[in-house]
Amino acid sequence: MKLDAPVPGGPCWAELGTSDLEAARRFYGELFGWRSETDSRQEAGGYTVAHLGDAAAAALSPLYQESRPVAWSVSFAVSDADVTARLIEEAGGKVLVGPMDVFDAGRFVVALDPGGAAFQLWQARAFPGAGVFNAPGSLGWVELMSRDPGRAETFYTTVFGWTVRPSEHYTQWGVGGVDFGGMVTMDDKFPPEVPPHWLPYFAVADVDAGAATAERAGGTALMEPTSLPDGPRIAVLRDPQGAMFGVYRAGDEG
Template sequence: MKLDEPVTGGPCWTELGTTDLEAAGRFYAELFGWRLERDPRQEAGGYTIAHLGDAAVAALTPLYQESQPVAWNVSFAVADADAAVRLVVEAGGKALVGPMDVFDVGRFAVALDPGGAAFQLWQARTFRGAGLLNAPGSLGWVELMTRDPARSRDFYTTVFGWTVNASEHYTQWGVAGADFGGMITMDDKSPPEVPPHWLPYFAAEDVDASAATTTAAGGAALMEPTTMPGGRRIAVLRDPQGAVFGVYRSGDEG
């Protein structure tokens, strides 16, 4: 990721919805060295923020609805959540939640793109989002898995004004040319029951060690540590509760 802080249009936060907040917290604390702080307010519903040092880097939450999957979710920064939701709908997406105020920290919404991938919108007030990006244990890349790349490209460039850096094999998203993520087409090899989705990647000092820690804890390596063309080393992992995320070797930012 070429962004070192949250900017309008770019990814600013990621949060995990999980069935076992305590177990997930222990797992990610071991994996990334996170320090977890649960919001004590009853109306916060158990919302727990993960820190590296003093920097907030991610959040863990219980599942708030029976239909909610165990999954990592990606938030994108917007200047006006209400206006952004209107753009989402006009471009063929759907609004699922909000926009709604979250205490005094910001305004929040959940949406679906035309292919069915969920994402979140965040209008910052007192909380901008992640205080650290690209460092080991923090968010460093986001990737859209979709079955309709052409429509996805039209949708996200319309809603967020993203720049597109496309090669024969891979499409990268950017804000004013600063790439922060990419897009992969889900083909016939993708299980039909897996919906389109956004996948966060976290920086790691050692991708192989991260995969070993995950499998030892009862998770799985869905894609074993692999060195990609250009030297980037990555893996796709599933935590013990079933949430999928990626890791890449710190210093290999796109």
């Protein structure tokens, strides 16, 4: 994405809920070079922050509820989580968790958009979110998979005030015209059991090498490395526990 720091309305964090925290640490450490540190406080529940150098890059956590799927989630920065939570409800979404304080780090919300795609809000206090974007191993793009793109566009522009740059096949989201993500319409190619969702993309130096590393480490390539017309080289992968995520060639963001 063209954003290089958390800004209100933009993505600020990606977080994996996994059924095997230690296996996830090994997999993503091998793939992205992450150094993981688990919060030792009992009330943190095993929450683990992955770093690139000294910068926080993403989080890994155990599944806190058995019904929760193994999946990546995306957080968007807001200046007031309570106000934004009310906007979500008024715009046809649903707040599932919060607003709630997370120690002194910030204020947190989990919500669904009208199509059922989950996302999170983060009102920063001591912790602003990711300290690195777009570099290999860090968050660089976020993509909404939606079965009702018109309704999704209305919802997200109402809640966050995003700018929209549509084309024939793809819609790009932005903050003040600076793009950070996009939207794909879920057509008949998507099995009906796949729900609408947000998909984070992480930058890598080499998409083909990254996909090969993921497969050697027990992951699966759901979409083999592909160069998009007038766009980046990307792949969509699944980790050994089943979480989907994308990778793209660093320098191709936006």
